[in-house]
Amino acid sequence: MAGITLNKAIKRYGAVDVIHGIDLEIEDGEFCVLVGPSGCGKSTLLRMVAGLEETSGGDIHIGSRNVTRLDPAARGVSMVFQTYALYPHMTVAENMSFGLRMNGHPKAEIAAKVKAAADILKLNDYLERKPKALSGGQRQRVAIGRAIVRGPEVFLFDEPLSNLDAELRVEMRVEIARLHKEIGATMVYVTHDQVEAMTLADKIVVLRSGRIEQVGTPLDLYHDPDNRFVAGFIGSPAMNFVKATVRDGRVHAPGLSDEAFAVDIALPPNGTDLLVGVRPHHIAIDPQGASHTLIVKEALGAMFHAYLEAPTGERIVVEVPEAEAVGLQGEVGLRMGPDRLLLFDARTELRLR
Amino acid sequence: MFPTPIDKTSSATRVAYKVALPVALLLWLLPLLAVALTSVRSSADITSGNYWGWPTSFNLVENYTAIFTNSPLAAYLLNSFKVTIPAVLGAIALSSLTGFALGIYKFRSNLFVFFLFVAGNFIPFQILMVPVRDLSIQLGVYNSIYALILFHIAFQTGFCTLFMRNFIRTLPFDLIEAARIEGVSDLRIFWYVVLPLMRPALAALSVLVFTFVWNDYFWATVLTQGAHAQPITAGIKSLNGEWIAAWHLVSAGSVVAALPPVLMFFLMQKHFIAGLTLGAVK
Ligand SMILES: Nc1ncnc2c1ncn2[C@@H]1O[C@H](COP(=O)(O)OP(=O)(O)OP(=O)(O)O)[C@@H](O)[C@H]1O
Numbered sequence: 001m002a003g004i005t006l007n008k009a010i011k012r013y014g015a016v017d018v019i020h021g022i023d024l025e026i027e028d029g030e031f032c033v034l035v036g037p038s039g040c041g042k043s044t045l046l047r048m049v050a051g052l053e054e055t056s057g058g059d060i061h062i063g064s065r066n067v068t069r070l071d072p073a074a075r076g077v078s079m080v081f082q083t084y085a086l087y088p089h090m091t092v093a094e095n096m097s098f099g100l101r102m103n104g105h106p107k108a109e110i111a112a113k114v115k116a117a118a119d120i121l122k123l124n125d126y127l128e129r130k131p132k133a134l135s136g137g138q139r140q141r142v143a144i145g146r147a148i149v150r151g152p153e154v155f156l157f158d159e160p161l162s163n164l165d166a167e168l169r170v171e172m173r174v175e176i177a178r179l180h181k182e183i184g185a186t187m188v189y190v191t192h193d194q195v196e197a198m199t200l201a202d203k204i205v206v207l208r209s210g211r212i213e214q215v216g217t218p219l220d221l222y223h224d225p226d227n228r229f230v231a232g233f234i235g236s237p238a239m240n241f242v243k244a245t246v247r248d249g250r251v252h253a254p255g256l257s258d259e260a261f262a263v264d265i266a267l268p269p270n271g272t273d274l275l276v277g278v279r280p281h282h283i284a285i286d287p288q289g290a291s292h293t294l295i296v297k298e299a300l301g302a303m304f305h306a307y308l309e310a311p312t313g314e315r316i317v318v319e320v321p322e323a324e325a326v327g328l329q330g331e332v333g334l335r336m337g338p339d340r341l342l343l344f345d346a347r348t349e350l351r352l353r
Numbered sequence: 354m355f356p357t358p359i360d361k362t363s364s365a366t367r368v369a370y371k372v373a374l375p376v377a378l379l380l381w382l383l384p385l386l387a388v389a390l391t392s393v394r395s396s397a398d399i400t401s402g403n404y405w406g407w408p409t410s411f412n413l414v415e416n417y418t419a420i421f422t423n424s425p426l427a428a429y430l431l432n433s434f435k436v437t438i439p440a441v442l443g444a445i446a447l448s449s450l451t452g453f454a455l456g457i458y459k460f461r462s463n464l465f466v467f468f469l470f471v472a473g474n475f476i477p478f479q480i481l482m483v484p485v486r487d488l489s490i491q492l493g494v495y496n497s498i499y500a501l502i503l504f505h506i507a508f509q510t511g512f513c514t515l516f517m518r519n520f521i522r523t524l525p526f527d528l529i530e531a532a533r534i535e536g537v538s539d540l541r542i543f544w545y546v547v548l549p550l551m552r553p554a555l556a557a558l559s560v561l562v563f564t565f566v567w568n569d570y571f572w573a574t575v576l577t578q579g580a581h582a583q584p585i586t587a588g589i590k591s592l593n594g595e596w597i598a599a600w601h602l603v604s605a606g607s608v609v610a611a612l613p614p615v616l617m618f619f620l621m622q623k624h625f626i627a628g629l630t631l632g633a634v635k
C-alpha cells in the first residue's frame with residue numbers, strides 16, 4: 001500500500017552534501033525510527049520525504065508513486081513537528097479541522113473525523129480551548145490529532161517528544177505505540193533518544209553525517225552492531241571500548257585484563273590493532289583483584305554505575321548490582337566472558353565476526 | 354542594578370535630576386505651549402505684538418468657532434481624513450502581501466527585491482518633487498485627493514514592507530509548513546494563518562503610517578491647491594488673512610490639525626511603542 005522507498009536520495013546545500021545518497025526501504029505499516037547524533041541529517045531526510053525540502057538527487061517513492069517532485073500536499077503524508085506548530089489563534093477543534101475545512105470537505109464529515117480523532121487521543125474535553133491553555137502533552141496530542149484527521153498513509157514525526165518532561169515523554173511514547181497499533185499506518189519517527197528508538201521501532205536506521213551506518217531491528221543493532229559507531233550509539237550506558245592487539249591467535253586487551261582472551265572468531269594476523277567493545281552489564285567486578293582503580297560510583301537504585309580506570313589510563317564503566325556495589329572501593333579486578341567481547345578493526349572501525 | 358535608580362543615588366544627583374527634568378521638559382514643550390497660548394489670544398494682542406506676554410483676554414471659544422465658520426477649515430480637515438484613511442489601508446494591504454512574499458518564499462532575487470524596498474526609504478523625497486508632479490499630471494490626478502492617496506501609498510509601502518517582512522520572519526515557520534503539508538493554498542495560508550497572527554504588527558503600523566501621512570506637508574503643497582483637495586496641514590495658512598496676520602487663528606487651526614494623530618497616539622500608545630521596537634528587533 002504505502003511503504004516508502006528512497007533511491008540514492010541526495011540533499012545538497014550549495015556545494016555541501018548533507019545527505020549522501022541514501023537507499024532505504026520502509027515497509028507498509030512499519031514503524032521506522034531514524035536516530036543519530038545532532039546534525040547528522042535526520043530532520044533533513046524526514047523533510048525530504050515530506051516534500052518540505054527539495055531532493056537534489058535520487059528519488060523517493062511512497063507506495064507505487066514517485067513523489068520526488070510532488071508538492072507536500074500531494075504526497076499523502078502528515079507531519080508532527082517538534083514545536084507542535086499549532087495555530088495559536090484557533091481552538092483545538094479548529095486546529096484539527098483546518099486542513100479539511102480549507103479543502104472543502106463537507107461539514108458533517110469533518111465533525112465526524114475530528115470526533116473520532118479526539119476519541120482516540122482523549123481530547124474531547126479540550127476541543128474548545130486555545131493551544132495556549134493546554135499543557136505540553138495535550139498540545140502534542142492535538143498536533144497528532146491534526147495529523148490523524150486527514151487519514152494519511154504515512155505519518156512523519158520529527159522529535160515530537162523532545163519538548164516534554166521525562167514523565168510525560170514515557171506516557172506519550174506509550175500513546176504513540178498504541179496509536180501505531182490502532183491505525184496501522186506507516187510511521188517514520190526521528191529522535192535522538194535511543195530509549196524511544198529501542199521501544200518504538202520495528203526498524204531502526206542509524207545515521208551519521210548523512211550516511212546510513214546500519215539498518216535493523218532494535219535488538220539486531222544492540223546485539224550485533226556492524227561497526228563501532230552503532231555499537232557505541234545504541235545502549236545506555238554506552239559500550240566500553242579499549243585498545244587491543246592480536247597476539248598468538250588471542251586478543252590482548254591490557255585495558256581489560258592482563259591475560260589474553262581466546263575468542264572463536266577468525267582473527268587477523270599477529271600484531272594487528274583492534275578495538276574491543278564490551279557492554280557495562282557484561283562485566284562483573286572482582287573485589288579480590290587489583291587491576292583497576294574505582295573512581296566514582298553512581299547510585300541509580302537497584303543498579304550502580306562504577307567508573308573505573310585501567311592501568312592503561314582507559315576508562316571503563318561497569319553496571320553493578322546494589323548489593324555488590326555498596327562496599328566497593330579502591331582497587332578492584334574485572335571478570336567477563338570472552339564471548340561477550342565485540343571486536344572491531346582499529347582503523348576501519350568495522351566489526352570482525 | 355544598572356542603571357542605578359534615581360532614589361538610590363547621592364542627594365546632589367537627586368536634586369540635580371529634580372531640577373533638570375522640569376527645565377528640560379519646559380524647553381522641549383515651549384513651542385507647543387506658545388502655540389496653545391497664542392490660539393486663545395485676541396487679535397488685538399497679535400496686532401500690538403504681544404506674542405509672548407500674558408494674553409489680555411482669553412478668546413478660546415471665539416477663536417475656535419471662528420476658524421470653522423469664517424474659513425473652509427472643516428473642508429481641509431475632511432480632506433485630511435479622506436487622504437489618510439485610504440492611504441493607510443492601501444499601504445498596509447499592499448505591504449502585508451509584499452511582506453508575506455518576501456518573508457515566506459525562497460527565491461533567488463528575494464534579498465535584492467527586499468533591498469529595493471528598503472533602499473527606497475533612503476531617497477530624499479524632495480528630489481522626486483518635479484517628476485512626481487509631472488507624473489500626477491499625466492495620470493490626470495493632479496490637484497485631487499487621489500494624487501495624495503496614490504503617492505502616499507507608494508511612498509509608505511517601502512517602509513511598511515520592511516516592517517511587515519521582518520515581522521513575518523519572526524513567526525514560527527513550522528506553522529506555514531504544517532499548513533502546506535495539509536494542502537492549504539498559499540493565499541489561504543496568508544489569510545487564515547499569517548494575517549490573524551500579524552494583528553499586533555498591523556495595529557502598530559497603522560498608527561505609525563497614520564501619523565506620517567496626516568502630518569505630511571510637502572506633498573500636500575506640491576500636489577494639491579485649494580480647499581477641494583488640500584489636507585489641513587496645507588490648509589492652515591489660509592487662515593491668515595490676505596493683508597493682516599491672524600496668528601491666533603493659525604495657532605487654533607494648528608491645534609485642531611494636531612489633535613487626530615495625538616488622539617490616535619494616546620489611544621493606541623501601547624501598539625505605537627510596540628511598533629517602533631518591532632521593526633528594530635531582528
Ligand atoms: N539551509 C541549510 N544550509 C546548509 N546546511 C544546512 C541547512 N540546513 C541544514 N543544514 C545542515 O544539514 C545537516 C543536517 O541537519 P539536520 O537538521 O537534518 O540535522 P538533525 O540530524 O535533524 O540534527 P538535530 O538532532 O540537531 O535536529 C546539519 O549539519 C546542518 O548544518
Ligand SMILES: [Mg+2]
Nearest residue numbers: 042043044159
Ligand atoms: Mg532535527
